[in-house]
Amino acid sequence: MAKVKVNRIVSVTDPVTGMPAKQIELVQVRDARPQDFGGEEARVIQSIVNQLQNMGFIPQFREIAFAKLTMVLTEMEYDMLGLRLDVNEVYELEIKNGSLTFKKYMEGT
DSSP, rough: OEEEEEEEEEEEEEEOOOOHHHHHHEEEEEEEOOOOOSSHHHHHHOOOOOOOOHHTOOOOOEEEEEEEEEEEHHHHHHHTTTTTOTTTEEEEEEEEEEEEEEOOOOTTT
């Protein structure tokens, strides 16, 4: 199971039928939590990095996103999906036995 976020939804025209369609881009999301390497030196360095991030000199990385899936669905296929995907919404994507299953991601579950 992967945690995916809707990165972009674009209205397109199906090249075969000429009918309206949606291109949906999903990215896999992973938490970018710093790893604890232990040791006093690592804690000092992490403290310095945190201070620089808080001052805005280094961007804060909350999550790392990797391209996972891009779908082009006709309006009818999108309706058959039975799920309204919204940009920046996070879903659990399960790939099992030749099927894709989307469930809305609930924090802490």
